[in-house]
Amino acid sequence: MTYPADPTAGYLDSASSEPLHPAARDTLLAALDQGYADPRRLHRPGRSARLLLDNARAVVADGLGVRPDEVSFTSSGTEAVHRGLLGLHRARARVSDRIVHSAVEHSAVLHAAEWAPGETVSAPVDERGRVRVDELLAAADGVAVVALQAANHEVGTLQPVAEVAERLEGVPLFVDACAAAGRVELPTGWAAAAASAHKWGGPAGVGVLLVRKGVRWTSPFPRDDRVDDRSTGFENVPAALAAAAALQAVVAERAETAARQSALVDRVRAAVVAIPDTDVVGDPVDRLPHLVTFSFLYVDGEALVHALGRHGFGVASGSACTASTLEPSHVLAAMGALTHGNVRLSLARGSTADEVERFLAVLPDAVAEIRADVGL
């Protein structure tokens, strides 16, 4: 078996998963040997595992600006979303069973809301993908819980979380921060939030559930007798510690990374609008630093992903023609954006200006060739 010299060359899909940060890799390898034991046991290896787990919790808390006792590790970002949203919902059962969410939440939020007993209400967004705050709040009076993401995972637009939190009177707010955590500071005012380590350069299989001190949260699933009663199952101590190491490194580098990535995204946006019949989607300014989304009229999204792949670039697409369901992206649809011919480009930590220029050099012809095939 042979591997390419640089497995991340041409990889422009960090919003799906960021390549493992070197700090996480070093920590993971060391912790695999040290953190194998059951952190509940009183013997020396158990105490060592417990120490590593508590250390991971403290470092993640510091990186996300919360208290260590507000941090729980789960087996994925999706599990953290499920526990966060449904735990707030369960604790409010006597008040209401209704959930209000924005129309552009991640499918993990939508599936959890659908699974919960009670009605769900979807609040519309504007053409940049930002929730219409007045309409969200009008639907939120007296409900069990409101769900609003920190930033959109497909188009990068930041949501007005702090404003919504301030204006919600007594209704707890759940924030899916999976797309944003590590890349920008977390917003304020939420009762519970979720994040995912592989989105910031930690290993896959580590989610982070945050529940604010004093917030009422009741487990929506069977309980367990582990270190942390907000999660279940044997703790993956080495992965949690590696996730913490990656977060610490990413937050330390964040100002530099965000400035560099934001300038590259500006460059992409400017170049892509020069291609005829292109819809550049999402807020141009108030957005995540690393992500940009655009759609080309008359272009099959799957054909474009493959064409760019042949040039060595890995990008994602929200178009129906690339999805198993044949349903277009509910995010693009809610925004009124063109849903076909869609590309989501997201810069990894190591993505270079040269890589972006090479991408922009092949993109116009890739689009033109697909259009020429259909005679447009």
Add this chain to the structure above:
Amino acid sequence: MTPALELDCRDLPCPRPIIELARHLADVGVGELLAVVAHDPAARHDVPAWCRMRGQEYAGQDSAADGAPRFVVRRVS
């Protein structure tokens, strides 16, 4: 609504209904209606988006004679 031309795109996958729409716009006069009949779930979003991007007017959604979703565009230029 009574379109001057109705395009049968019932069995075409995304983005073919939009491609047919673009190809046949010139087949109707300025001010006339052009309809696309499509089962493709993206058409509901992409016909209005096409109108916005191409400076045409989206006249709305109704049903074809057999009940299939029909999306109607008014040619304005």
